[in-house]
Amino acid sequence: MRTVADLKIGEKGVIVSFSDELLSLKLLEMGCLPGTQVTMTHIAPFGDPIAVKVSGYVLSMRKDEASTIVVA
Amino acid sequence: MKKSPKIALIGNPNAGKSSLFNSLTGLRQKTGNFPGVTMDKLIGKWNLETGTEAEILDLPGIYSIYPKSVDEQVVINILANPQHPDYPDMAIVVADASNLKRNLLLFSQVRDLGIPTVLALNMIDVAENSGIVINSFKLAKELNVEVAEVNAKKGIGLNGLRLAVNKTLEQRFNSNDSLPVEYSPELIDEIKEKYGDTDDYHALLWLSEHDNLKQFDTEQRVGFDKLQEKYGWNSKKFQAQETVSRYAVLNEIVDGCLHQIPVEDEPVKTWTDRLDKVFLHQFWGYFVFLGILFLMFQAVFTWAAYPQDLIDNGVAWLNQYLKDTLPESQLVNLLTDGLIAGIGGVVVFVPQIVFLFLFISLLEETGYMSRVMFIMDKLMRRFGLNGKSVVPLISGVACAVPAIMSTRSIGSWKDRLITIMVTPLMSCSARLPIYTVLIALVVPEKSTLFGIFSLQGVALFGLYLLGFGMAILSAWILKVVLKAKERSYFIMELPSYKGPRFKHIMISLLNSTKAFVFEAGKIIVAISIVLWVMASYGPGNAMQEAEQKVKTENPTLTGADLENKIAAQKLESSYAGHFGKVLEPAIKPLGYDWKIGIALLTSFAAREVFVGTMSTIYSLGGEVDDENTTVMNRMRAEINPETGKPMYDAALGFSLMIFYAFAMQCMSTLATTYRETKSWRYPAIQLVYMTTLAYLSAFIVYQLLK
Numbered sequence: 103m104r105t106v107a108d109l110k111i112g113e114k115g116v117i118v119s120f121s122d123e124l125l126s127l128k129l130l131e132m133g134c135l136p137g138t139q140v141t142m143t144h145i146a147p148f149g150d151p152i153a154v155k156v157s158g159y160v161l162s163m164r165k166d167e168a169s170t171i172v173v174a
Numbered sequence: 175m176k177k178s179p180k181i182a183l184i185g186n187p188n189a190g191k192s193s194l195f196n197s198l199t200g201l202r203q204k205t206g207n208f209p210g211v212t213m214d215k216l217i218g219k220w221n222l223e224t225g226t227e228a229e230i231l232d233l234p235g236i237y238s239i240y241p242k243s244v245d246e247q248v249v250i251n252i253l254a255n256p257q258h259p260d261y262p263d264m265a266i267v268v269a270d271a272s273n274l275k276r277n278l279l280l281f282s283q284v285r286d287l288g289i290p291t292v293l294a295l296n297m298i299d300v301a302e303n304s305g306i307v308i309n310s311f312k313l314a315k316e317l318n319v320e321v322a323e324v325n326a327k328k329g330i331g332l333n334g335l336r337l338a339v340n341k342t343l344e345q346r347f348n349s350n351d352s353l354p355v356e357y358s359p360e361l362i363d364e365i366k367e368k369y370g371d372t373d374d375y376h377a378l379l380w381l382s383e384h385d386n387l388k389q390f391d392t393e394q395r396v397g398f399d400k401l402q403e404k405y406g407w408n409s410k411k412f413q414a415q416e417t418v419s420r421y422a423v424l425n426e427i428v429d430g431c432l433h434q435i436p437v438e439d440e441p442v443k444t445w446t447d448r449l450d451k452v453f454l455h456q457f458w459g460y461f462v463f464l465g466i467l468f469l470m471f472q473a474v475f476t477w478a479a480y481p482q483d484l485i486d487n488g489v490a491w492l493n494q495y496l497k498d499t500l501p502e503s504q505l506v507n508l509l510t511d512g513l514i515a516g517i518g519g520v521v522v523f524v525p526q527i528v529f530l531f532l533f534i535s536l537l538e539e540t541g542y543m544s545r546v547m548f549i550m551d552k553l554m555r556r557f558g559l560n561g562k563s564v565v566p567l568i569s570g571v572a573c574a575v576p577a578i579m580s581t582r583s584i585g586s587w588k589d590r591l592i593t594i595m596v597t598p599l600m601s602c603s604a605r606l607p608i609y610t611v612l613i614a615l616v617v618p619e620k621s622t623l624f625g626i627f628s629l630q631g632v633a634l635f636g637l638y639l640l641g642f643g644m645a646i647l648s649a650w651i652l653k654v655v656l657k658a659k660e661r662s663y664f665i666m667e668l669p670s671y672k673g674p675r676f677k678h679i680m681i682s683l684l685n686s687t688k689a690f691v692f693e694a695g696k697i698i699v700a701i702s703i704v705l706w707v708m709a710s711y712g713p714g715n716a717m718q719e720a721e722q723k724v725k726t727e728n729p730t731l732t733g734a735d736l737e738n739k740i741a742a743q744k745l746e747s748s749y750a751g752h753f754g755k756v757l758e759p760a761i762k763p764l765g766y767d768w769k770i771g772i773a774l775l776t777s778f779a780a781r782e783v784f785v786g787t788m789s790t791i792y793s794l795g796g797e798v799d800d801e802n803t804t805v806m807n808r809m810r811a812e813i814n815p816e817t818g819k820p821m822y823d824a825a826l827g828f829s830l831m832i833f834y835a836f837a838m839q840c841m842s843t844l845a846t847t848y849r850e851t852k853s854w855r856y857p858a859i860q861l862v863y864m865t866t867l868a869y870l871s872a873f874i875v876y877q878l879l880k
């Protein structure tokens with residue numbers, strides 16, 4: 103299962119589902135909806151956290167949070 | 175229309191609510207380009223039309239009506255409770271036009287709560303820069319509300335907003351009774367029956383958030399729990415479903431009203447993208463951050479030196495002038511050597527504090543602060559903190575009180591508590607005068623590191639780093655002790671960079687500097703007077719005895735030498751001297767004598783009085799000659815009676831610096847910790863652990879350097 107955490111810088115993916123119910127509400131509210139496209143834009147020093155472009159803005163999250171977002 | 179309608183500014187974090195608040199009311203609420211600047215509500219007045227003055231309520235930002243942190247909870251406590259004194263007659267939802275869809279989610283929720291709403295489209299300029307054009311007429315029609323385009327920062331479009339607000343206030347508002355989500359009507363009826371009549375959406379909000387809503391007592395909460403059980407209600411599921419279906423509706427509306435040029439796949443390369451390539455870079459990111467900090471401390475020490483010299487000379491001149499013109503008396507001495515020298519001791523640091531505040535507000539206003547959170551999160555997490563702890567830690571360099579308040583945006587209680595506990599270890603601006611005086615005494619002025627950086631500036635930078643290092647070390651220890659396994663998250667918007675407004679920065683600089691001088695000034699004046707009395711009088715006839723003693727012991731001494739000896743003996747016999755003497759055995763191992771003991775006592779409640787106390791003590795304690803008018807010169811002239819060498823050598827200087835770096839000497843901070851944690855336990859722990867840390871570290875430093 104590919105998740106946002108697996109994307110390389112510049113790579114895109116389309117959100118399919120979430121594997122963590124508690125986090126998913128926060129992510130949904132922030133505009134990470136199933137069917138939207140995410141682009142990996144930055145990876146912090148030491149590989150964590152990461153930042154993605156989603157719904158037209160840049161959203162940062164930790165790697166383990168990114169790995170709850172399944173993409174295709 | 176009501177005489178003075180209450181209007182709440184509601185919107186996502188960083189949408190520009192506080193900027194709009196400032197433009198409407200003329201007040202100066204703090205703004206900054208990162209999510210989570212405003213932590214509490216603030217009320218101001220706005221003239222709607224002749225005769226009607228609206229009450230404007232600025233609030234912390236929220237992403238939805240389901241709060242995830244303490245600052246967000248403040249807003250929901252108001253919105254969920256129509257009986258709340260701050261419950262608004264109307265809401266202006268401030269939306270960031272460059273991020274319309276996400277901002278409209280909250281808008282649709284607020285409208286469904288039955289609050290008459292106007293949509294203020296802010297940051298149109300930012301949207302245009304990334305190629306977004308919005309048809310706001312169409313948007314108004316689709317959403318069935320008044321829409322006003324504004325630029326909150328520059329105060330453009332306020333008349334349009336006023337019109338929209340007036341129109342909305344005059345209309346009878348029809349709340350939207352078809353919610354975009356399914357629920358059982360029987361459940362709603364039961365809630366209304368038990369908890370009072372309300373609209374459906376309020377009832378659902380109560381049901382899913384009742385545990386955190388202030389308006390309900392324990393019994394009522396249990397009642398909600400029972401209802402949830404009876405109907406198999408799952409709040410998180412409901413909220414997720416609601417969010418998805420709201421977005422489905424909004425998607426269509428936004429797609430029809432928004433035009434993106436060029437197409438989404440190849441967005442315009444903005445300044446933000448370019449800058450982030452460097453600022454968020456794996457290696458250069460840290461490099462830039464350290465560089466900025468280093469520049470800041472060099473500026474504080476070297477650039478500020480010129481205006482400081484001017485002030486210093488001015489104060490010395492004033493003192494001399496007063497002494498020459500006024501008749502000689504004890505009271506004049508109190509005025510010149512105590513009060514004016516003490517206040518001068520603070521005023522002289524104003525240039526440094528201005529530079530410090532300037533750098534911090536530039537970090538906040540440009541948007542760089544959230545980049546620091548981003549690159550520091552991993553490091554911080556290792557020590558039990560959170561990327562968001564960076565904001566309190568950095569603003570703690572100015573003052574711990576607002577810094578501790580800013581922890582409210584940290585979602586996890588454990589992360590927040592640890593941040594609160596360690597923030598006072600960051601060197602605040604009240605420590606700056608102490609550091610500066612002591613560094614000037616023990617670090618040679620002319621020396622440089624690698625021929626470019628002044629060694630004094632490096633020493634100051636070192637002290638700040640030490641404070642930071644100790645803060646994260648303590649955080650790590652707390653993390654191990656607390657062992658809390660609470661989940662923390664770091665889902666945060668990185669806003670685009672924005673140019674700071676020169677005028678705003680100047681005004682906020684002026685305000686914070688004024689606050690610093692007056693707050694510190696008040697305490698210094700009060701404590702100086704008390705100290706002067708305590709140092710001029712002694713128990714019984716101790717003062718006469720002191721004079722007698724000196725005269726009999728030194729029968730040959732005359733003139734100024736005799737006067738100085740008497741003054742020194744008198745200070746020692748005074749009340750203040752007694753207190754210092756009581757403390758002396760305890761602080762001897764740190765290299766301090768009873769005079770420094772007096773300073774420790776007076777700065778127990780507020781460390782900024784250290785310099786003032788020093789100036790009072792050394793002016794009363796003899797050696798009053800014309801050249802030693804400034805505190806620093808007096809301290810430089812002080813001789814250690816045991817060794818015959820200057821008192822303030824490297825060992826004592828650094829021991830004192832370390833002590834003041836770590837000691838908890840600030841009542842206001844303790845009070846703030848109490849307020850934010852709602853328990854006396856945490857301020858007590860803070861006081862004990864920081865004082866112990868200060869004592870032990872100063873002891874080690876003194877014994878090593880001695």
Ligand SMILES: Nc1nc2c(ncn2[C@@H]2O[C@H](COP(=O)(O)OP(=O)(O)OP(=O)(O)O)[C@@H](O)[C@H]2O)c(=O)[nH]1
Pocket residue numbers: 185186187188189190191192193194204205206207208209210211212213233234235236296297298299300324325326327328539540672
């Ligand atoms: N370019 C531009 N910048 C704006 C505009 N309105 C506000 N800003 C900037 O956006 C940033 C955020 O503004 P604030 O007023 O602090 O936002 P807020 O909504 O109060 O944020 P929180 O208190 O964190 O919820 C600041 O740096 C403002 O200067 C605008 O119309 N255009």
Ligand SMILES: [Mg+2]
Pocket residue numbers: 191192193204205211212233234235
């Ligand atoms: Mg604000």
